[in-house]
Amino acid sequence: MDTEIEILGPMAVRCAGTVHHLQSAQARVAFARLVLAGPEGVTRDELADVIWPGELPPTWASALRTLVSRLRTFMAPLPAESTNPLAKLGGRYVLALREDVLVDVEDATRSVTAAQEAFNTGDVTTAARLATRAADRLRLPFLSEHEGDWIAGWRERLTEYLVTALEIASRAALGSGDHARAALLAEEATARAPERESAHRCLMAVREAMGNRGEALRAYQRLRRYLAEELGVDPSPETEAAYLALLGPSSPASPSGAPGAGPAAGHRPVPFTGRRQEMATLAGAWARAARGRRQFVLVTGESGIGKTRLLREAGAAMAAEGGLLLVGRCDENAMVPYQPLVEALDSYVASSPDDPLDAVCPSARGPLRLLLPSLGGPCAPGELPEQPVLFAALTQLLLVAASERPCAVLIDDAHWADPQTVELVRHLLRTTAEARLCIVVAARNDLPTSAQRRVRTGLDEAMLRFEHDGDGAEVVLGGLDLAATRTLMHDLITGTTPTPTRTTTTTRAATTRPGATAAGTESTAARLVRRAYSRSGGNPFMLLEMLRHPAGLYAVPPAVARLVAAKQAAIGHDATRLLQVAAVTGPSVAFDAAAGAAGLDVLAALDALETLLQVGILAEGSQHPDRPAVYEFRHDVVRQVVDEQVSDARRRHITSRQRQVAGPRNSPHIHSG
Structure with a gap:
């Protein structure tokens, strides 16, 4: 490219190996206005408003003519469609440059669009290269010595492109395994656009991939607080879904901690199917909780059976009805005392526009500051107050949250809970009977160790009283049935949901045999579904892993x-x-x-x-x-x-x-x- 116009940063024109500069600030802003107007050009008044954004000087018309004359002299070396690149046509000034003249602003915005297309098609390397190049350009200031509506509008537009480039570059770095770079880019995106939810979702994804779920949750909390304080709104459903996805170790599209469908399933989102009765049980508990009667639901099942996905779907339904979601999870060998409840309540404190401690008694504020990260905690376990003091403080804070609106506490992976956490859950259940509160705890029931059996025993003992009173229920998840397996496979492979007839179970395997009849196709598809169901036992994790395996259902994922x-x-x-x-x-x-x-x-x-x-x-x-x-x-x-x-x-x-x-x-x- 022989000629390049650089508007970002120190304005310059590079032509045939020579660099040209405009010395006048007024000339620079007028030149940028003409370049970016393209073939449409600008009127005399529009050009004057950019040069003098406030009140026009008395002699502005003659000053503008002089400035345009200087610009014609400056632009004479530029390759143009005519001998005079700056012409006045139909009352408008038009800068008619040849198509091979590169303008840095236009090149950067085109690169962002191309980077997004490359990323969407899975070309991470190209996406990273284009997004990085665009971001390097877009970080440069745009006419820093000038103000005005036109300049402010362009700065806002270029910031949007820059943040998009940073998000693409971050996700591309994450895809290539460079977590440190991905985090830096995502942090920059949120700093430049604190109100942009997609940037915060990008940062949440990076922090989760780095194994730091606490930082991922805090990224969500910062966004929620900013939106509440600055804009008076809640996060979007997409962001709430990403927050709920932090509940488990999988991607949002994956059920029960299982990876999403892979090549065999065309990378389609995994449908949620076959859990109507379980969702009805949770919906009933939520309805009773919303009416002012605390509920307890224990969700159990083997690994990969869909506990996390069930919590995620139920939580989304509760949030859609105006509920406040407080999410926590137990990690094996957790270092934070009372981890799931601390995580859940810390999210509430960090995202609340007001200070929730104002609503608790003074004696509870000190213990909460020692426990919750957003208030300066957690301190060393040996420095914590006695258990009754801590339990009382956490109970007060939870009651404050439930007094604002119906509250759902979702605790996943409770089989890893320590005895103190189990005792805290039981204490909360005993002391919140009249609260608008639904506590849902999910735990595996296929762990043989005595420690995990003790956790289950503690939860079972807690359940006894509440089941008798009608305030508790256990949801035991089994494998998907044959019909749900058929629906899941059909949706993943064909992208459509089958109607309830005997002739709609078409799958890839059924359509690859040339000349197959309708009856033969149905028979082949039915056999494939039955085989997948038999091999997986209806376990969604195993089923999806087999579907994604390149060798098909008969290989071991x-x-x-x-x-x-x-x-x-x-x-x-x-x-x-x-x-x-x-x-x-x-x-x-x-x-x-x-x-x-x-x-x-x-x-x-x-x-x-x-x-x-x-x-x-x-x-x-x-x-x-x-x-x-x-x-x-x-x-x-x-x-x-x-x-x-x-x-x-x-x-x-x-x-x-x-x-x-x-x-x-x-x-x-x-x-x-």
């Missing part, structure tokens, strides 16, 4: 293998031996035969079996009074994971033991399914 490995690490030696025998045997196995092949006595085998039932790997199959008890894998893909881990030597040993246990005349009580 790495995420599922990691989940099974984590469960195996916690079950003990005897349970592992029994599990390996069951996996080699097939989808179902008779207890007596499996115990014998594993070399375990009856009591040891029973303990091992109970562990496998507890962690949700095996389930009781159909029982017959005259036959040995049979147990089945709840998820065929889990059986495949374990089976693939068994060495050939161990497989031969298991097969040999099975023959010995069965004896020469009797077939083993083993069922291949």
